Structures are given as C-alpha cells and as structure tokens.
Amino acid sequence: MAIWIDGKAQARALRETVADEVRRLGAHQGPVPGLAAVLVGDDPASQVYVRRKGEHAREVGMRSFEHCLPASTPQGELLSLIATLNRDPSVHGILVQLPLPAHIDPEAIIDAIDPAKDVDGFHPLNVGALAAGGEGLAPCTPLGCIRLLQSHLGELTGKHAVVLGRSRIVGRPLASLLLREDCTVTVAHSKTSNPAKVCRQGDILVAAVGQPGLVQGDWVKAGATVIDVGITRLGDGDSRRLVGDVDAACVSRVAGALTPVPGGVGPMTIACLLHNTLIAACRQHGLPDPHDRAPSERLHLTHPHE
Numbered sequence: 001m002a003i004w005i006d007g008k009a010q011a012r013a014l015r016e017t018v019a020d021e022v023r024r025l026g027a028h029q030g031p032v033p034g035l036a037a038v039l040v041g042d043d044p045a046s047q048v049y050v051r052r053k054g055e056h057a058r059e060v061g062m063r064s065f066e067h068c069l070p071a072s073t074p075q076g077e078l079l080s081l082i083a084t085l086n087r088d089p090s091v092h093g094i095l096v097q098l099p100l101p102a103h104i105d106p107e108a109i110i111d112a113i114d115p116a117k118d119v120d121g122f123h124p125l126n127v128g129a130l131a132a133g134g135e136g137l138a139p140c141t142p143l144g145c146i147r148l149l150q151s152h153l154g155e156l157t158g159k160h161a162v163v164l165g166r167s168r169i170v171g172r173p174l175a176s177l178l179l180r181e182d183c184t185v186t187v188a189h190s191k192t193s194n195p196a197k198v199c200r201q202g203d204i205l206v207a208a209v210g211q212p213g214l215v216q217g218d219w220v221k222a223g224a225t226v227i228d229v230g231i232t233r234l235g236d237g238d239s240r241r242l243v244g245d246v247d248a249a250c251v252s253r254v255a256g257a258l259t260p261v262p263g264g265v266g267p268m269t270i271a272c273l274l275h276n277t278l279i280a281a282c283r284q285h286g287l288p289d290p291h292d293r294a295p296s297e298r299l300h301l302t303h304p305h306e
C-alpha cells in the first residue's frame, strides 16, 4: 500500500520556517512582511480562503491587509486599489482572489499588480521568468507540489514526471518547475490520446484536472509518487465532501506514495504563499532571499552571452 504524504505536516513545517525568518528579520530591524488580499464579491468559498490566508499570515508574524469589496465594484475602482497597494511600502505581497465578477477582466487586474509584489506568480513577467529561467515569483500550488515531492523523494533529477492538466495556474508552471528540477516532463491534457498509457510512464504523476476520480489504478506505474491537486466539492449539507482527481482506493494499491484530499496540496498552497511574501519582502528591501528556499525557487537569470 502507498505511503500517504502528509501535506498538513509539511505545510506546518514551512509556516514555522517562515515564522522563524520573519522573527529573524525583525531582530535585525528588517521589514515586517505585509500581505494584502483583495476579494471582490461574496462567494463563500473565496471568503473562507481569504480569511484563512489572513489568519495564517498573522500567525507567522506578518501584517495582513484584507480588502473586501462588493460584487458591483467597477473595474476602475479595483485598479485604483491595486495602484495604492503597489505604492504602499508596508505591503510586500498582493493577491487578488479569483474568480472575479464577470464584468472585471482578470488579465487587466493581474497585469496591474507590481510583479515584485505578485505573490501568486500570475503576472506575465513572472510567468515569463519561470518559463525562461529568470528571477521571479512562481505560483504557489505548483511550488507546494514540488515541496511535497522533495519531502518524499529528495532529489528529483532524472525522474520522469507526468503532469495531467495544462492550466495557467497549475499544470504549465508545474511543468516548468519540474524541468528546473531536471525531471523529464510530459504534459497530458484533455486532447491527449490514451492518457492512461501516458500517465503510466511517470515515476511522478501529478493530477490537476478537476475531474473526480479520473486517475485509476491502471493509470499509475507501480511504485510511482502521485500528487493529487484536484479539489471537487461533492454532495450537500452533512454529506458534503472534497474529492480529488485520483481514485485513492485503487491508486493506493499501486503507487508508492500519494497525497490525500483534503490534507495534501491544499495546505501547502497557503504555506507557499506566505513563503513567497517573505521572499518578496526580502527582495524589496535589497536583502538576500531566505536561505531555506527549495532549489526550484532559485531562479537564476542566464543570459545567452554568458
């Protein structure tokens, strides 16, 4: 039977590391990292996420600024708030909770965030930096996946990693991070023919599709490490539950290790957001990056003429 990779424990350990670094900054008269979260509308799940991010930020000693705006907020007003946060020296990280109401163009909002404060790693400059090997901020869920893989496997060099899903927030950036770790990377998606056969090639399989139970036992190589990013809410009331993209009952008989849903990638996403905020604060104050950074976050710029 597969080993369960405990995302809650890994996330707690990362939050403790971040808290230590925040204390160390304070002891050396450094900045208090500040995270601003912007929520537009009253989607209950988004409200929970934003509240939880604020609580965790305060727990690690950061400043948390929460801006909850009505669903009718005009795009221009949201852009003005972003401009204010960009200028505010006590704010080192800005996240805008997605999805936004239909009348707001998410691209315009993401483009308006100062890339140095873009702790979600969605700004085109950060996306480009990740793809090109430059210095940037990488998205939090893929960073969490890399940390979970390293916690179980250590060095990832030479592993064949299959990423199921090619979204901008998970699949694509994760493929770039895995390449940084010197994995051989295959990306599969809804147009891939025979995805089961493709997935079965992976020493590592990451499922990020949003299709409950899509990945069955015969999609997985014996002994593979499987990361289940998917989160789908099923049922109502007392029967309400979260399920992943992996049929855990079948896959746990084949895989070497597997992340649970809930309690796997989810907690790591917020912990990595805090870590990105710490990195952003250090860089904005001309300080070296925190020393514990995972190899894939050390994004060195390589010039073609070097």
Ligand code: NAP
Pocket: 141, 164, 165, 166, 167, 168, 169, 170, 171, 188, 189, 190, 191, 192, 195, 208, 209, 210, 211, 214, 229, 230, 231, 232, 265, 266, 269
């Ligand atoms: P998304 O934007 O909808 O992208 C889904 C991807 O899966 C697409 O690339 C799609 O292919 C592919 N896909 C869909 N059905 C498929 C199938 N039957 N076979 C192969 N590929 C298929 O979703 P997302 O934002 O990446 O999120 C994916 C899942 O992760 C969701 O359940 C989401 O809730 C969860 N998630 C969790 C966290 C966390 O913190 N744990 C964070 C983000 C997302 P095409 O490109 O061809 O359409």
